[in-house]
Amino acid sequence: MPTPLDHEFDHEFVRAVARAADRWAAPPAARPDEEPAGLTHRALARRVKTLVAAYRSPHSALHGSGQAVAAAMTHLRALRAAQTPTGLFGGGDNVQSPPDSAFTVNDVCDAHVIAAGAGPELRDVTAALAEIAGAASGSLLTGGVHTPNHRWELCAALARLHRSFPDDRLLDRVAEWLAEGVDIDAEGLYSERSANYAAHVSNPSLLLLADVLGRADLRDAVERNLTSTLDLIRPDGTVETVHSRRQDQNHPFPLAPFLPHFRLLAIRTGRGDLSRAARLAAAGGIDDPGLLAETLLTPDLCRVLPASAPEPLPRDRYITTARLATRASTIAHSVLYGGSDVPEHRRIRSGLACNPTFLRLFAGDAVLDAVRLSRDFFDLGPFRAADMHQIADTRYRLTETLTAAYYQPLPPGRRRDDGAYRMADEGRFSAAMAFPDRPRDEVSHTTRVEVELREDGADLRIELGGPRVPWALELTFRQGGVPEGAVAIGDGRWCLTTGPMTYRLGDDEIRVEAAVEAGEPLAGPERSDVLRYDPGQDYTVVGGTDATTGNRVYLGGHGPHTLTVALRAHRPAPAV
Secondary structure (H helix, E strand, C coil): CCCCCHHHECHHHHHHHHHHHHHHHHHHHHCCCCCCCCCCHHHHHHHHHHHHHHHHCCCCCCCCCHHHHHHHHHHHHHHHHHECCCCCECCCCCCCCHHHHHHHHHHHHHHHHHHHCCHHHHHHHHHHHHHHHHHHHHHHHHCCCCCHHHHHHHHHHHHHHHHHCCCHHHHHHHHHHHCCCCCECCCCCECCCCHHHHHHHHHHHHHHHHHHHCCHHHHHHHHHHHHHHHCCECCCCEECCCCCCCHHHHCCEECHHHHHHHHHHHHHHCCHHHHHHHHHHHCCCCCCCCHHHHHHHCHHHHECCCCCCCCCCCEEEEECCCCEEEEECCCCEEEEECCCCHHHHCCCCCCCCCCCCCEEEEECCEEEEEEEEEECCCCCCCCCCCEEEEEECCEEEEEEEEEEEEECCCCHHHCCCCCCCCCEECCCCEECCCHHHCCEEEEEEEEEEEEEEECCEEEEEEEEECCCCEEEEEEEECCCCEEECCEEEECCEEECCCCCEEEEECCEEEEEEEEEEECCCCCCHHHCCCCCCCCCHHHHCCCCCCCCCCEEEEEEEECCEEEEEEEEEECCCCCC
16 A cells, blocks of 8 residues: 655644544454444444554554454454345345445455455454455345435445455446436536435545546546535534435534545645635544545545635525525625425425425524424425525525315216225325316415525515415524523524514624514514414324424514515624
8 A cells, every 4th residue: 555755644634543543443452352232234344444444554553453453353253243144234224235235345345455455464354354245245246226325335335346356247237337327416416415425425435436447537526526515514514404305404414524535635636625625624623433444545645635725705606406505704604595305296205305494594603593484374384495596696586386275076977976086195185085086276375585695694585475374484593592682482482573683692693683564563472373383294294393493583473474584694803
């Protein structure tokens, strides 16, 4: 494994990486004969890779440690025992899963490369790793997947198997999967739009495939994703996920898992913006035990980063494929989102973008985590824009029209004497009513939200049209601050009418002012029944919710309504 010249070598980075690995490897190495209990096959393989990397790395406290080798063998016996007769691993929700097993085999194959280079000291470890990989090879060669990113994880495992145990059938299978085309759009987002799966699956898998297959186009795809991610980095060191189609759409995702990809591409391309992101990803410390193995397998990671390019501020970006706009300045960072999949599919489903948050605002430590609009219209749930249009440089229009129906009697030719009509789904619920065969009287409700993203916040103009129904605008502030000017109504909730309010945390604050242009006066604190968030029947029918937590401030009433809401960030001037 070639290493960079000393003057190119980032000693501080590699020492930090070794310390992270040692924190994970030292406990099992201290008790090398203790059988691992309660670990999944993926956790077992990660431990083995970390122990082998620590043994090989001169920067690790376990370099050359016989106890690290003994602990690796103990874990390898447990890992081999977890393999089923198919070579796949049991456990977890996905039964006999080729892609889930591929995660483990990827670590096994990386550990094999590192161990094989050590010579006779790791002969038994190398043989055990080869046995596990060989047992899984046939099932991975013929196995299928069930999510987009699984294709690339499986391909990476096949390529790694070929790297250590050459077999043209493995490369032929990789070519078959890759012939489908990488699922990355014109803006650099993978089809699942997930920071989690980009960082943990698609990016590392495609980088590995690019190196093993000599496919520069796969490396270019990763670079495009990282370029898009630059505009999704939030001031709190996380990556925006509101547009994701996977589990992370409701949770913040840290930037740290992107570190090896930003770092590698920055070093190989010389791009200062990627270098800036790599430094930011490491700013909170390095705690990834797998990075030590990566530095042994990909020595370029050990090179000194190029100079960082300063962050361009103010900065605007509209990602058209996800319908997500961001604006960043020295005062505020705002995110506007109108790309939900729910209006098209009319359901909440794993694999769809369902988060109803349409606006966030960061003002230093004062954070407005979510702005949502709830309407009690046939229990169809909160506002999720069906369309988003950029109507000026920093001005956008989000719209949604909900339609429900009352059904008329069946025409004579569609009636049955036995009353046994086919079960059908009409968009809200299912019943034995043969809905498609009936005349219908439709009722519609239209929501239109125009938003201008400003350097110091955002201006909203909200129009609610249709029948008179209750609605509530929910502003969820991150906990820790103090709402001033709103009336507490219990359970972490406050009411705002037309007076201003301020949410303050330390020296940072977000000010909110609302005004009614048309419609009834806003509901007061005595109408707490209106001032609430309704997740809609797709959640409530199974006793669930997607409600936020935090300090929730509400404006509400009975529409139709037209109102404006001004959000302003205030922060101390930066020190000169």
